[in-house]
Amino acid sequence: MASLEDRVKAAAQAILQQQHFVCAADIFSAIGWIHPTNVDAWRKGHLRYFFEVVSVRWGTVVQALEILLQWASDNGLRATEGRYVRTTYKGAEELKFTADGDPEFERMLRVHFVSPDLPTATVRKLEEKQKADPRPVVFEIIRDSKCSECGIEIDKGDLLWMEKDQALCLACAGWSDMEYLPSGDVALTRRATKYSTRSAVIVRFSRSRGRYERQGILVEPSAIERAERECTEDASERAKARAKGALTRKKDDARLIEQMTSRILDLFPSCPSKEAEAIAVHTAERGSGRVGRSAAGRSLDEDALILAVRASIRHRHTAYDSMLASGLEREDARAAVIATVDALAKEWQRK
Numbered sequence: 256m257a258s259l260e261d262r263v264k265a266a267a268q269a270i271l272q273q274q275h276f277v278c279a280a281d282i283f284s285a286i287g288w289i290h291p292t293n294v295d296a297w298r299k300g301h302l303r304y305f306f307e308v309v310s311v312r313w314g315t316v317v318q319a320l321e322i323l324l325q326w327a328s329d330n331g332l333r334a335t336e337g338r339y340v341r342t343t344y345k346g347a348e349e350l351k352f353t354a355d356g357d358p359e360f361e362r363m364l365r366v367h368f369v370s371p372d373l374p375t376a377t378v379r380k381l382e383e384k385q386k387a388d389p390r391p392v393v394f395e396i397i398r399d400s401k402c403s404e405c406g407i408e409i410d411k412g413d414l415l416w417m418e419k420d421q422a423l424c425l426a427c428a429g430w431s432d433m434e435y436l437p438s439g440d441v442a443l444t445r446r447a448t449k450y451s452t453r454s455a456v457i458v459r460f461s462r463s464r465g466r467y468e469r470q471g472i473l474v475e476p477s478a479i480e481r482a483e484r485e486c487t488e489d490a491s492e493r494a495k496a497r498a499k500g501a502l503t504r505k506k507d508d509a510r511l512i513e514q515m516t517s518r519i520l521d522l523f524p525s526c527p528s529k530e531a532e533a534i535a536v537h538t539a540e541r542g543s544g545r546v547g548r549s550a551a552g553r554s555l556d557e558d559a560l561i562l563a564v565r566a567s568i569r570h571r572h573t574a575y576d577s578m579l580a581s582g583l584e585r586e587d588a589r590a591a592v593i594a595t596v597d598a599l600a601k602e603w604q605r606k
């Protein structure tokens with residue numbers, strides 16, 4: 256068997272040729288210390304830290320890093336600070352390599368060694384890409400699913416978040432106040448992204464092409480409004496039509512919320528009407544933002560409304576959220592509050 260030095264150098268050379276930069280994680284994967292599926296799991300947040308699944312003694316890891324450093328300096332590679340983050344519905348989260356997260360060691364593991372042949376502009380681009388938070392991705396699903404938090408059905412064509420392989424509806428992920436802007440108008444998309452304090456990319460899996468394809472973005476409604484206004488001022492006829500469409504959507508929304516509120520009050524006559532309306536507002540926005548929701552019929556579905564009311568009770572009338580915030584698992588927190596939820600739901604059902 257080849258020496259550790261030969262293996263690290265050969266791996267580094269091959270990786271450099273392929274992608275013009277090398278980092279420790281790639282080396283460890285290439286020499287077989289960690290399986291690519293585990294690297295993937297780590298990037299998705301399923302592992303607490305990278306070395307959780309690397310069964311190599313520390314001495315050997317340090318040795319490999321020393322070989323890599325020496326090789327990089329012998330070959331005139333440039334060291335740049337790499338970043339390992341994953342996006343969650345709450346924002347970007349740094350990925351850890353080691354259990355104790357020693358800052359010096361973590362930094363060393365993050366370093367990207369860049370080929371000296373690469374033009375400076377390309378290196379700068381690579382660095383910028385490393386610094387930027389990856390944009391979160393929301394899935395427009397092609398199969399019915401269910402929110403693991405509130406239990407609401409997420410129908411084919413609706414949007415969902417994947418959080419550590421758990422599906423979350425937009426409301427539970429805290430993204431229900433966002434609006435779906437379909438791809439198509441480049442200027443509008445660019446402006447809306449710029450004016451929105453946060454945004455996500457919406458993708459859908461294409462069976463025929465075997466890959467995820469971008470459908471649009473999820474941004475703040477006010478950002479779309481501002482972008483639409485500016486595009487209208489640019490006097491594009493197409494943009495004008497779009498602005499009109501937004502108005503129509505707003506009217507449709509208002510009508511839907513009204514209908515939902517009265518349905519909720521039918522089912523829960525003792526629910527305060529202010530609260531029924533708030534639940535309707537949330538539910539109307541749940542799932543897919545405003546576009547693509549095949550609207551009224553489905554959202555007025557009795558089971559969906561009951562689930563929505565129960566979810567609202569859980570969030571507003573129990574300690575559920577603070578339990579989650581203090582680190583309790585969702586399942587345990589749900590079990591702890593279910594009696595309270597049942598009781599209040601029953602009370603609201605009384606005439």
Ligand SMILES: [Zn+2]
Nearest residue numbers: 402405424427
């Ligand atoms: Zn949910």
